[in-house]
Amino acid sequence: xxxxxxxxxxxxxxxDSLKRRLREATQKEQKEGTRLFRLGPAPASARYSxxxxxxxxxxxxxxxxxxxxxxxxARRWIKRFNEGGVAGLADGSQLGHPSTFTPDDVRQIVEVAxxxxxxxxxxxxxxxxxxxxxxxxxEMGIPISRARLHDILRAxxxxxxxxxxxxxxx
Numbered sequence: 001x002x003x004x005x006x007x008x009x010x011x012x013x014x015x016d017s018l019k020r021r022l023r024e025a026t027q028k029e030q031k032e033g034t035r036l037f038r039l040g041p042a043p044a045s046a047r048y049s050x051x052x053x054x055x056x057x058x059x060x061x062x063x064x065x066x067x068x069x070x071x072x073x074a075r076r077w078i079k080r081f082n083e084g085g086v087a088g089l090a091d092g093s094q095l096g097h098p099s100t101f102t103p104d105d106v107r108q109i110v111e112v113a114x115x116x117x118x119x120x121x122x123x124x125x126x127x128x129x130x131x132x133x134x135x136x137x138x139e140m141g142i143p144i145s146r147a148r149l150h151d152i153l154r155a156x157x158x159x160x161x162x163x164x165x166x167x168x169x170x
Contacts, residue, residue, distance in 0.1 A: 024055075032086040047077040047089040054078050101152070105142050109149070110156045112136060 046067050053063045063074045080088035101109075113132060117124035120139075124131065129146040136142045136149070144152075 026085075029085050043091070044089055047081075048086070050074050050077045051081045051089070101142070101144075101148075106152055106156065108140060109136060109142065109144070109152055110158055112140065113153055113158050 046069060049067045050063050050069070053066055054060075058066070060071055060074050060078075064071050067074065077089060082088075112120070112135070113127060117127055117131070117135075120135070122131075122135070127135075129149055133144050133146050133149050136144055
């Protein structure tokens with residue numbers, strides 16, 4: 001049989017301790033925040049929702065229930081707003097392994113990709129990601145995966161098209 005647990009109402013002091021202290025937003029921050037809330041990506045909108053609800057006096061548990069995020073996240077976004085305003089709500093740098101490619105490596109990758117395989121005396125009309133990655137690894141000493149190669153080409157705005165299949169020739 002389940003055990004009954006009686007809970008008492010929280011005292012005003014306990015409720016105040018649950019609230020994360022938020023500084024007042026400037027008019028400029030309110031304007032930026034409203035634009036972010038209406039037009040920004042969903043994560044940024046949720047972050048600013050935490051700030052708005054906190055300004056209205058809601059406690060962190062109430063905010064987490066309303067916005068459907070965790071307590072730690074709500075406190076983090078309120079803290080970041082206090083420290084950096086609306087700009088503090090933007091995505092920060094991502095964790096993970098730092099890039100192993102130097103700017104010189106990226107420059108070489110882009111040059112080879114733009115030149116095409118015929119510039120290197122290869123009997124291909126176009127690079128595929130696999131053949132380009134293999135060439136870069138074997139001939140240039142730049143080991144790279146197809147996925148990372150694709151990311152670099154997109155980031156550098158390199159127009160890339162794979163080899164044409166034999167069935168779709170015009």
